[in-house]
Amino acid sequence: MIHFENVGLRYGMGPEILRDMTFDIPKRSFQFLTGPSGAGKTTLLRLLFMSLHPTRGIIHMFGRDLSQIPRAELPMLRRRVGIVFQDFRLLDHLTTYENVALPLRVRGKEESSYRNDVIELLKWVGLGERINVLPAVLSGGEKQRAAIARALMDQPEILLADEPTGNVDPPMARRLLNLFLELNRLGTAVVIATHDLALMDQVDARRMILTEGRLDIYE
């Protein structure tokens, strides 16, 4: 589904943050992306989200060479990728329901056509009772589940999560992990960037370890 070949990236005239990255993200796969702070996890996720172009190397997204895709087409391709952040990035003036429905709203869909789907998804992530609540009232775990629901709303083929458990307590981290596993079981590829070893130890999954810009993969 995603293929990186000899990808390297440097910011400005600085040193290479990522070096000689060659790997695949297969369909329906589950993997952790880990490494010390500053190793380039977020940069790699940005590359996976097509938000950043590599300085060198080739990236194939969904069978297409990224360098050959016009910029105007990128939003369409990004719709096949869901992304979740440590700081949730929910819009404070919108309710949980409106935040989760945002991906469908930007696609120009009528509210009546997706209302039930959004409510079902919110129930599925355990926010059925928090539909009309603003993010300020939600707990950290609830915010993260709302952010996950938003990322899943348009049925992405891959979900990228950047430190999704960074702002929640261990029991909630466990619940979120279960949510990701359930999602993967249903067919979505998942990449979780984390440096939480305890979280990774709970699942026997592929580990992509970034150290000083280089990537080692343990299947």
Add this chain to the structure above:
Amino acid sequence: MNELSRPKATKSAQSQKPESEQQAQPAGQKQARRVEMRVRPTAPILPPSNIQGNALMVVIAIMAFLACLTLGAVSMVRATASSWQSQISREITIQIKPDDGLDMNAALKKARDLALTFVGTREGTIMDESATARLLEPWLGTGLNLADLPVPRLVIVTIDEKNPPDFAGMRDLLKTEIPQAFLDDHRTWVDRLVSMAHTTVLIGMGVLVLVFTAMILTVIFATRGALSGNRHIVEVLHFVGAESSFVAGEFQKHFLKISIKGSAAGGALAAAMFAIANMWQANSLATPESDQASALFGSFTIGMGGYLGIFATMIVIALLTTLTARFTVMRTIDEIDLIRSDPARSDGLSAS
């Protein structure tokens, strides 16, 4: 697309719930819960309070007021000039200078008769001595005896504007028959008026262009400010796959509302000003103030065409503002996207 990654219906959703969320509920209770699920009317993605619209609305109102005022003034001057032009071009004047041995009264009659022989003339009036004295009153005072002064006398001939007489032939004939006669067809005046009207229209157009340019630049600054203040929303929209045209549409909605309110206020104020001035002029006819204002500005009537022009200006301003906001947002988002995606131009602050 992966159809299984998301619950689509209640049944499947319940069966696919994560274990932590699985709850056994009687069917009736589930039905009741479903009925209770109500959501508020969808809030705008861009909250109106996030755009500092009041100052922009006042600026647009002022610009609309100035644009409409300019348009009204131009239309007023054109109407006045055109009325003067038609008044002046309806008549010609034959001037006869006094000369030794010239019988002025006979010369005046002869000149009138000669003029009336031409096709296109309608009526000839000899300006008598008292009328000539009144004409000179502002400069020479009252009680003037024309016999003491070598004052030229005038014959006013009204003509058919649509079928004017042969001025050159008339001029030649008069010169031959009465060498002291001089025919003035007011061409010089008419030409000056036409050129004045054209100049006024050009100045008005120039002012309109300046007003529109200032307004576009103001909207560009305001849009960039609004984008900068709502950067977090733009970022989230980027991450959920919004195209720049969608984001531009969200900003466009706000700027359309602001510009419609601003241009309506400015245009209505300008239209009200013309209407009040017109009413004042109509109610104070033949007073010194009104005469003075009429002499300076002509009639304050701008007519239906003028009011339609003001309405059109309001629409143009609203459209210009909206389109400017749209293009500015699209361009700025493209710039942001370009910088964000180019590691050579990115500072890498968001990297870990």
